[in-house]
Amino acid sequence: MLGRGLRVLGQAIRTEPRLFTIGAVGSSIFGLLIIANSYVVGFVIGHVVVPAFAAGRVGAGELATIVAILLGIAGLRVATIFGRRLGAGYMQFRLQARYRRAVTRRYLSLPPAWHQRHSTGSLLSNATSDVEAAFVPIAPLPFAVGTIVMIFGAVISLFVTDWVLALIGVALFPSLFALNLAYSRRMSPRQIHAQRMRAKVSSVAHESFDGALVVKTMGREADESRRFGVFVAELRDALIAVGRLRGLFDPLMDTLPSIGTLAVLLIGTWRLQQGAISVSELVSVAFLFTVLAFPVRAIGWVVGELPRSVAGWERVQAVLAAEGDLAYGQAGLPGAGPAELAFEQVSYHYEGGPEVLHDVSFTVPAGKTVALVGATGSGKSTIAALAVRLVDPDTGTVAVDGVKLPDLAAADLAAATALVPQVPFVFDDTIRGNVALDRPDIDDERVWTALRLAQAQTFAAGLPAKLDTAVGERGTSLSGGQRQRLTLARALAGKPRLLVLDDATSAVDPRVEAAVLGALRGPDAGASILVVAYRRATIALADEVVYLHRGRVVATGTHTALMASQPGYRDLVTAYEKAEQQ
Template identity: 50%
Template sequence: MSGTFVSGMRTLARGAREEPRLFGLAVVGSFVYGAGTAATGWLVGRTTERVVVPAVTGEGSVDTGDVWLAGATLMGVTLVTVVGILLRRIAAGATMYALQARYRRRLARRYLELPLSWHHAHPAGRLLATAGSDVEATWQAMAVLPFALGVVVLIAVAGVAMAAADPVLAAVGLLVLPALLAANVAYQRRMSPRVARVQQLRGEVSATAHESFEGALVVKTLGLGEEEVERFATDADRLRAANVAAGRTRGAFEPIIEALPSLGTLAVLAVGVARAAAGDVSVGDLVQIAYLLSLLAFPVRSFGWVLAELPRTVAGDARVQAVLREAATTPWGARDLPASQAPATVAATGLGYRHPEPAADPLAAQRRGPDAPARPARREARPALADVTLDVAPGTTVAVVGGTGAGKSTLAGLLVRLVDPTSGQVLLDGVDVRELAEGRVAGAAALVPQTTFVFDDTVRGNIALGLDSEEVPADRRVDDEDVWQALRLARAEDFVAALPHGLDELVGERGSTLSGGQRQRLALARALVRRPRLLVLDDATSALDPAVERAVLDGLADSGAGTTVVVVAYRPATIALADEVVHLERGRVVDRGPADEVAARDEGYRELVTAYARAARERGEAARGAGMA
């Protein structure tokens, strides 16, 4: 418990330092609430002593002015207390939400700073859970902490007021505080593991849901809907059971915590009546002490709330900080590229890359089941690339050809620095890309990946994608004419013009209203509108029919746009447009040169490129046969 308490309070103290103004206002409001509540108890005692008792017993006279003064004073203190409550609640809530927003922004920024190799090792579901439920859990206690601090003031002021009224009754009443503290500590000890378990399972449910939704196409095509529902239901049931366990603990302790101040009040009344009858204490003092003691019931519970939230704070912050402290950020240099609009020169020397091992998945054992045998130790994987040397002359088109797993996509990612090589270097205009300042590679090179992603935005928004803002330098800003020019180069002008709203047409989530070929052409236009000096196409025209693909590549060649093109290709028609072919096999360059020369001397390459044509021919013959039948 002490470790959790200390770690949790350190985290909350960090939050207070990061939002000092809002947190300070919340604490001030809470102090006003504590002092005002105690003052209300004191005024109730004095009003009872000087107004209520004389009016009821007839002993002494009570002026109307005294009644109005007592009522006005109580009303004034109550209003001040209400202001304190409002200030505390608003400022505490604002503190919590401000910290959650701050850390979500930090996580989002760090996610984008980390290289793809790191993302490949960390499932997206867990990253979403960290940015969502873990951040929420980390700062949830900030909404209660100022209240707890105000309760300290309430207890101190109320204790002094009770002791001043009657030390004996104050001692009897305040005996309830150690009992309340003990109950809260026991509550925290029982609740801590249960709350931590709930937090862990929330992340697991989020990860399972994300994986199922992302794999919806696979699930539907394989008819695995029931299995996925059952898998999600299993995780949801475990979360439900954990929440029920936490609820049972809360249900067992809350009546005790509620009852203790009432028992203390009864004890004060029992002792106080005897002392009042003996003339040792006035009725007003008795009412004051009993009233103040009854007011402590709800506020003192705030300590239990804070203690119960601390395990979630510690667990959530640990996962958040693990990402923020991640040292695998891409280190950028300070060099710039020569000012030029000419096609880029690209060179790779001794290039090697090995994929990182995936991060441990806490759901893996659950999915395999408790009786499944342990998995064998992971063997060292073959490098994705090994000693690749490549020179691409400016303005030329190079086709990278290879079988599945040959390392083509890895090479494409290395050329635009999506990942860094484990050995060797990539030179852009003679400069190692790792030495370039941030943004310089993206300003000179563009990659169109084999998996096309389209945002739920307009056609214009998907293509311009941030380059139409006034904040963008004038030489980088694009307008509608630039967008249409990029669409013409990507052979997408006709279908976009035919859309009901043209450039303003919303394409839906992931481009759901477009065909695969249309999405690829939008992605290509998105790259071309940036006027890249190096364009890397990672099988980015696979969804286009051969005629459209050839028109696109011919358009790039004839546009005079000043672009060096590296294209991962399979089709002979695509390869024929290249000035040079690079044949990759098992992560190594097997051959390179003009396509006809490589085909003449490289049997593996020849079999690879003719296999596509043979398969296409067989599909065509089968289709014609079916039509004749």
């Protein structure tokens, strides 16, 4: 654990060498000033205070000189404390900010398949508490480095003063290091367990928040509270275990220097009687031991936080080293206007599950609307994800205008395609912010055009502040249909050449849905459309229908032709229609 922890600290130092140098130099000077201060105090006692008691007076000049020296040392110590804390603080917060950004960028680059294997709460913990934990030892690190410099300086000064008293220091300092090492060994599993429980509590809490509506409507508040309470209690017990060990360690760290001070006074008195040392030297050594306790604890702080640091660091590194990236090419899309989408013998399976698509082949001609129809679990949403390359197929190819999706540059693919998912996501922002997403090429005129195409212009214009109206977290002030139309407008604002709608209008009434699809087929949209459809009226608007059954394309054709030739398709569409009428 000590070795792993030191490697984390080494990585931190290599990342921010300048700030570490500022903190370490300031701390080292501070430690040397403590030694100097001890000998100044000894000099004052031996050469000013004792003679003053003997003579019954003290010279004003001597007193002024001593005060000036002590104030000068105090001023230098204040300056070095400022340098130490400035370097350590900046270093810690810069590292935390750097790695939070790195983790977030990695999240954005990893495909949905990776995210599906990790809970949202765990991902939040990686980017927050794990990053914070990884660099907790950075705050006391420069102080600990300065303390080591101070200890070496103190040992040298002790040997210069008196070798017998120096042996006490030589015995004391290894004892302090041994105590820190034993503490680290016992603290390590406790800190690792506590850090894991922090992530678990975060994960369960996030799941509870997301499922608040289900919990409330099903009357499961007490059960959910008990479930959450189990993990909170385990985290509490883990933190108490950490606190108990720390509570035992801290008094021991305070006791050892005190024992050293008593030993110095006892043996120092004997050495003084022998004439081996002077009063000044005895006072200097005794004072030095009394002020060592607090700086030496900085080493304990670093060592004590190393297990937690290692646990956080390894969890962060697991994210940064995660595999599964989608590699992009450099190709662009030729031409302009609606693009053609082609699936050719595409098969796909989710990790750990059976194959969900088998040799799927179909085409969405440029400027046409194609509807995907199939029972639940037939692979429609998977096809939608493949069409915009959220995932890659196991076998087969997906191409836009004849260019395979992996060959496209990421920016070209994002500009040419847009997906509107089943569950709309609305940011805690204004109408304008949700549609434009800070894209510099989207002005208010383009926002209104997108809202009009999505049949959202009327409700947006009726809001109190129109485009400046804040919609609340996840669009809480909007209805389900309004949220769907707002997310559709977001996709249309980018003027995609291929628009994929994964049951994106299920929350609006059939009349509005027909108006939306009618607008999308007009010249203003300028996109080919692949739509996952359930409603008969929606399916009928498509130029062609692809009928899926258990991950296979059973038939393609017009709605009328499939109704006549495919009993399974006819039964499915009829069942949807009957369900809507009920």
